[in-house]
Amino acid sequence: MSWLEAAPPRARRRVRWGALAIGGLIAAAFILVAAVALVWTPHSWQALAIDQRLMPPSWEHPFGTDHFGRDVLSMIMKATHNSIVVAFVAVAIGLGAGVPVGALAAARRGWVDEALMRASDFVFAFPALLSAVMITALYGPGAVNSIIAIGIFSVPVFARVTRGAALGVWQSEFVMAARLAGRGAVAITVAHILPNIASVLIVQATIQFALAILAEAGLSYLGLGTTPPDPSWGRMLNEAQTMIYLAPHLVVIPGLAIALSVLGLNLLGDGLRDLIDPRLRGLD
């Protein structure tokens, strides 16, 4: 016991459980909003009403209206849906490509491992934004291109996490037993490795989901992501920037939506990680 560990981690543990609950609630609320936006928004998110432009928040328009008189609440709801779809597909790409690569590296070791990990280091040299910039420079902006760019960037993250966790499981006795029983690497990976690292992957997916939402917002802010007329939090901020003096609420609301959703997902991810890995409970 070191002297710094004297403070009981109890208060912290209580905070952790609270964080997990709050994060889960926020994430669930955003998913609910996205689902509702599919079938209903208070106003049409694309109906223009120039005579009602830049209205401050009111009963009719709880978040006010933008420079075209569109209802900001409806746009935020529709944008929530877009954000979640982009992030979901990007994370699915990361999982779909990263997990097999990481599992292969862990199962084969040796030069396969070395080559795959060097390759993943190398993808790190192209941050999502940089690869998105390359893609949009050639193929134009759009939701699909930003999904691909964000997805590619999360592949090495999942590959590394999978490899690290899988290496540990490969050392365990039940895997030894399975190998002695003559089962092949693929069968062992499917039957024993993946189920045992699923929790780690779920945690990482939550964190990558949050990063993907941030990346999508950044790309759309630059005009490289979601294209009009589909609303996006990032593009709403871009449009609001020129009206910073006239209608500051247009700057505040989309930013809050981004920050709140990312905060919720991060709290959820951290909370899940602590729950799954008892060793970390006292540490971080």
Added chain:
Amino acid sequence: MTLLLARRMLGLAVTLAAASVIVFIVMEVLPGDPAVVILGVGAEPESLAALRGELGLDRPPVERYLAWIAGLARGDFGHSHTYAVPVLELISERMAVTFPLALIAMALTAAIAIPMGVLAARLRGGAGDVAISLIAQLGVAVPNFWFAMLLVIVFAVSLGWLPAGGFPGWDAGIGPALGAFVLPALALALPQAAILTRVTRSSMLDTVAEDYVRTARAKGLTRNAALWRHALENALIPVVTIMGLQFSFLISGTIVIENVFHLPGLGRLLFQAIAQRDLIVVKELVLLLAISVVVVNFLVDLAYLALDPRLRRGHHVMA
């Protein structure tokens, strides 16, 4: 040690070569006809043919790639279509904005995060620790460009203390030039500092559990002396690594933040080059940014070796 260094250098060379091949394939081979991308689908056949000749598109890709690399080695980065100047000139001009901005942002990040992280570790489990964790959680979640806009609303629009954007140039004097960097650097530093605070905190907690810190305490050093003199120095090793990794986020950050503040740096140049379909500039810039990330990570790796003598004996480092 020499062998280890040689291996690392070889790795660096391979990564750099691979980066250039990827950029070349993505920018020149995949799009089919770069001339059409630059001039647009409706361009005259004669101008397309002329541009193809100028870009050397009639030659095979391998030959073009080698010519490109040879040109880069000579300092010939090609010519920008829209600016009608050599790309190298354009890049070095814009570098005078981006480089100091990134440096100030990094310094700010360390200046905020290291004391906060040490403080959180010192107050572990208490209210102060929880408060710092919450602030850090918020810092990670807030997009830097939104934070930048909020800073503009408060410090430029309401208080009028700092400019809302633009860059007066270094000729305007050091004061106004640095003044233009304050808000952008703050916006860049916030999310990085949030992450680094968490890293510093857990690294400190790992270090104070070590024997030598206990020995220092047993020798009669006060808690603070043991913390600041003995633990911090060792706890900084992972912190430096993470700062190196954050460099790539800093690069992405400058692309966004320079656009928020209309700073004429590399990020804004990249963005403008895309809007104007100036593929040559985009290609060189993407490569330059990727190379800078790779080189910084390599230097961090070396710094890691210098900081931790245990790693020098050739043990494989799990980064």
